[in-house]
Amino acid sequence: MGAQMENWHFPARYDQSYLPDPDSPYWFPHRETMDPQERDAAVLVRLREVMEYAYSTSTFYRTKWDAAGVKPADITSFEAFEQVPVVTKAEMRESQANHPPFGDYLCCDSSEIHHIHGTSGTTGAPTAFAIGRRDWEVIADNHARILWGMGVRPGDTVFVAALFSLYLGSWGALAGAERLHCRVLPFGAGAQGMTARAVTWLARTKPKAFYATPSYALRLAEVAESEGIDPREFGLQVMFFSGEPGASVPAVRKAIEDAFGATVIDCGTMAEMTPFMSASATAGTPDGMLLWQDIVWHEVCDPDSFRTVPYGSEGTPVYTHLERTSQPMIRLASNDLTRWVLEDNPCGRTYPKLPDGVYGRIDDMIHIRGENVYPTEVDNYLRGVSGYGGEHQIVVRRTGSMDEMIVRAETTHPAGQRDAFERDTGSGLQSLLGVRVTFESVDANTLERAEHKSRRVVDEREHTKR
Ligand code: 8LQ
Numbered sequence: 001m002g003a004q005m006e007n008w009h010f011p012a013r014y015d016q017s018y019l020p021d022p023d024s025p026y027w028f029p030h031r032e033t034m035d036p037q038e039r040d041a042a043v044l045v046r047l048r049e050v051m052e053y054a055y056s057t058s059t060f061y062r063t064k065w066d067a068a069g070v071k072p073a074d075i076t077s078f079e080a081f082e083q084v085p086v087v088t089k090a091e092m093r094e095s096q097a098n099h100p101p102f103g104d105y106l107c108c109d110s111s112e113i114h115h116i117h118g119t120s121g122t123t124g125a126p127t128a129f130a131i132g133r134r135d136w137e138v139i140a141d142n143h144a145r146i147l148w149g150m151g152v153r154p155g156d157t158v159f160v161a162a163l164f165s166l167y168l169g170s171w172g173a174l175a176g177a178e179r180l181h182c183r184v185l186p187f188g189a190g191a192q193g194m195t196a197r198a199v200t201w202l203a204r205t206k207p208k209a210f211y212a213t214p215s216y217a218l219r220l221a222e223v224a225e226s227e228g229i230d231p232r233e234f235g236l237q238v239m240f241f242s243g244e245p246g247a248s249v250p251a252v253r254k255a256i257e258d259a260f261g262a263t264v265i266d267c268g269t270m271a272e273m274t275p276f277m278s279a280s281a282t283a284g285t286p287d288g289m290l291l292w293q294d295i296v297w298h299e300v301c302d303p304d305s306f307r308t309v310p311y312g313s314e315g316t317p318v319y320t321h322l323e324r325t326s327q328p329m330i331r332l333a334s335n336d337l338t339r340w341v342l343e344d345n346p347c348g349r350t351y352p353k354l355p356d357g358v359y360g361r362i363d364d365m366i367h368i369r370g371e372n373v374y375p376t377e378v379d380n381y382l383r384g385v386s387g388y389g390g391e392h393q394i395v396v397r398r399t400g401s402m403d404e405m406i407v408r409a410e411t412t413h414p415a416g417q418r419d420a421f422e423r424d425t426g427s428g429l430q431s432l433l434g435v436r437v438t439f440e441s442v443d444a445n446t447l448e449r450a451e452h453k454s455r456r457v458v459d460e461r462e463h464t465k466r
Pocket of ligand 1: 167168169170241242243244245246266267268269270271272276334336357358359360361
């Protein structure tokens with residue numbers, strides 16, 4: 001069974017010169033279209049191998065699993081695998097504080113490390129990611145394969161418009177596009193005046209594919225339009241996004257499609273999980289995200305028990321590397337929210353799918369007066385309102401003993417003519433969310449635009465507690 005799966009080895013080995021038949025929609029036809037139960041059976045054997053590797057090479061996993069009474073050799077069923085305790089970000093931070101800089105879950109020799117990346121550290125101590133040289137090649141292969149699935153082909157120009165620094169998104173997209181023998185334009189993002197220059201370069205090079213965060217694509221469209229350039233003139237065909245919800249938020253997706261005239265593809269798990277594109281839509285199944293289960297094992301779990309929920313249900317993604325030998329993540333808890341299904345995909349791949357993408361983080365969900373509000377719901381709603389100026393902010397504060405939610409949105413309506421907009425949008429939001437909303441409008445182009453991931457929620461209740 002495993003033997004038929006193309007290049008199915010641990011540690012992974014891929015022929016660096018391989019390219020599929022140009023007419024094939026699949027990079028690895030068998031792996032991508034095989035009976036999912038057969039694939040899962042091969043993955044189960046692999047999970048044991050990865051766990052044996054991690055147990056024998058890292059104190060972190062040995063200590064954690066010994067304490068939980070888990071032995072890699074006992075993982076003979078998915079039920080057994082679901083008993084493996086999840087890894088949390090807090091544990092990784094602690095491991096790195098005690099064993100700097102990479103933690104005691106670094107499973108390869110430090111001479112093997114090829115790239116160091118990390119979290120930005122804006123919300124706490126940064127975490128360092130160490131990626132081995134061989135792992136980097138394998139990541140590039142995986143991403144090339146997924147890009148092929150999106151319809152990107154050798155010789156296509158791929159424009160990468162995300163930060164080239166600690167952030168793994170841009171580097172991972174670059175590695176995949178290079179392995180696919182594309183022409184890559186590693187443009188970057190984030191420097192002064194860079195968005196206007198991106199407009200010039202896009203108009204000049206007319207790339208086929210484009211990678212960024214969804215909020216940055218909307219920002220770019222605004223800048224192009226302010227310079228009198230229709231973003232459709234860039235001729236982009238495939239725009240793939242990761243880093244935050246957006247590409248699967250219907251109104252955001254439509255805004256990007258309308259602005260650029262391109263197919264929007266959602267992808268991305270977590271930086272720790274690089275190859276992070278293992279959850280990704282395809283040209284033939286452009287909506288939602290497919291879970292490429294032979295690259296990373298994706299589970300959608302109950303957030304308390306961390307047992308998988310049935311297909312059709314909501315839960316939190318838990319991820320396991322099947323090919324990483326440096327810092328392999330085995331049951332990494334994401335704290336995100338999603339829903340998964342297993343149904344026939346138009347592209348013919350037999351992977352499960354997240355039909356609505358990843359729609360929020362458990363800790364970003366606003367709990368207010370007994371209701372749960374997803375910031376993406378507000379975004380989706382506002383984008384459908386005529387006269388919306390393109391950006392907004394959600395402020396949650398405590399006044400006396402009551403929590404109050406203020407939504408401040410930009411509008412293109414001139415001052416003095418906003419009453420109907422404010423009244424209708426405020427009451428529309430209120431009935432959608434089921435909580436009282438104080439709605440305010442401000443001039444268009446006055447709220448800050450994200451050059452990277454957007455941060456629209458200001459929860460002032462956190463500050464009052466301190
Ligand atoms: N996150 C990332 N991708 C997302 C998506 N497509 N939809 C919804 N939320 C998404 C390097 C890649 O871009 C992955 C990445 O952004 O890694 P980070 O910086 O570690 O952030 C991971 C978090 O971004 C996830 O847990 C999601 O909340 C969000």
